[in-house]
Amino acid sequence: MNGADEQDAIAVAGIEKTYGWGGRAFKALDGLSLGVPQGCVYGLLGPNGAGKSTLLRIIAGLVRADRGSVSIFGATASRQSRRRLGMLIEAPAFYPFLTAREHLEMVARTSDSDTNARVEPVLRRVGIGHAADRKVAAFSLGMKQRLGIGCALVAHPDAIVLDEPTNGLDPDGILEMRSLIAELARRDGITVLLSSHLLDEVERVCDRVAILRDGRLAAQGRVADLLDGQARFWLSVDCPQLVLERLAGRADAGDGGVYVRIGREQAPELIRMLSAADIRIFEAKWVKPDLESVFLSETRKAAP
Ligand SMILES: Nc1ncnc2c1ncn2[C@@H]1O[C@H](COP(=O)(O)OP(=O)(O)OP(=O)(O)O)[C@@H](O)[C@H]1O
Numbered sequence: 001m002n003g004a005d006e007q008d009a010i011a012v013a014g015i016e017k018t019y020g021w022g023g024r025a026f027k028a029l030d031g032l033s034l035g036v037p038q039g040c041v042y043g044l045l046g047p048n049g050a051g052k053s054t055l056l057r058i059i060a061g062l063v064r065a066d067r068g069s070v071s072i073f074g075a076t077a078s079r080q081s082r083r084r085l086g087m088l089i090e091a092p093a094f095y096p097f098l099t100a101r102e103h104l105e106m107v108a109r110t111s112d113s114d115t116n117a118r119v120e121p122v123l124r125r126v127g128i129g130h131a132a133d134r135k136v137a138a139f140s141l142g143m144k145q146r147l148g149i150g151c152a153l154v155a156h157p158d159a160i161v162l163d164e165p166t167n168g169l170d171p172d173g174i175l176e177m178r179s180l181i182a183e184l185a186r187r188d189g190i191t192v193l194l195s196s197h198l199l200d201e202v203e204r205v206c207d208r209v210a211i212l213r214d215g216r217l218a219a220q221g222r223v224a225d226l227l228d229g230q231a232r233f234w235l236s237v238d239c240p241q242l243v244l245e246r247l248a249g250r251a252d253a254g255d256g257g258v259y260v261r262i263g264r265e266q267a268p269e270l271i272r273m274l275s276a277a278d279i280r281i282f283e284a285k286w287v288k289p290d291l292e293s294v295f296l297s298e299t300r301k302a303a304p
Pocket residue numbers: 019020026027028046047048049050051052053054055
């Protein structure tokens with residue numbers, strides 16, 4: 001299957017989705033394929049309207065794709081295979097007069113029979129054990145998000161899908177959510193697929209990312225590889241102008257030196273060549289961009 005692998009917890013192939021019809025038709029997803037490997041935290045990035053929520057809704061079975069396939073741990077997506085997924089897709093709606101424990105018990109009743117026993121551990125797992133018997137009306141947004149994740153965990157999923165889990169949270173709430181997500185993956189072995197606008201959050205918590213643009217995959221890979229791929233070689237030299245002239249088209253001035261766009265294996269030869277030309281090099285280092293620069297360069301490229 002294109003973009004998928006037998007290790008994938010979630011794989012989508014050739015997904016197309018058009019909303020509306022006739023002159024008002026809008027293609028939200030345009031042949032999208034990607035695979036979320038088991039055990040990883042996978043971030044879905046993209047500008048507004050890129051199709052992230054549509055993709056998550058299709059995976060969750062809330063929206064039907066026009067074309068393409070979804071598989072969950074190797075099985076075609078169905079009511080049965082989606083039982084292995086926990087989901088927090090839309091902003092969670094709670095009954096203000098019920099407690100956190102009552103919400104989880106209610107969700108447990110609609111799942112398999114033994115899940116009631118999981119309510120207590122889940123309350124602790126998402127860090128609201130101390131507030132288990134408080135009415136949700138008194139909960140902060142961060143606590144509600146945690147309860148929402150708790151509801152998704154009650155049925156003991158192998159993977160969890162979260163649409164903008166840090167949306168609306170304050171910096172402390174974001175920090176707590178980040179550590180909860182990391183623990184779910186590292187300690188409990190749950191695969192996490194999340195969408196987010198917070199690029200530095202994604203950079204910190206995700207192993208892999210996909211960047212969507214206009215319903216297509218603009219870039220995909222390990223966060224470290226995406227950053228390495230756009231690293232530049234920075235040189236502090238005695239005559240930057242000369243270096244810029246010699247490397248015309250491959251170098252830019254900046255930060256008191258010269259940034260050169262070359263592959264790692266070309267660095268020794270470049271240094272040799274500059275030394276042979278009597279250019280004195282005071283410092284040379286690889287400078288990695290942050291995920292925001294990669295995101296901007298991938299999403300600003302003209303659509304093919
Ligand atoms: N139910 C719908 N009916 C019509 N158009 C829709 C519907 N849902 C989404 N769209 C359109 O499809 C496109 C993709 O929307 P989607 O919500 O998937 O993007 P997104 O990447 O999640 O954006 P955001 O970051 O703003 O949430 C947008 O142009 C949106 O307006």
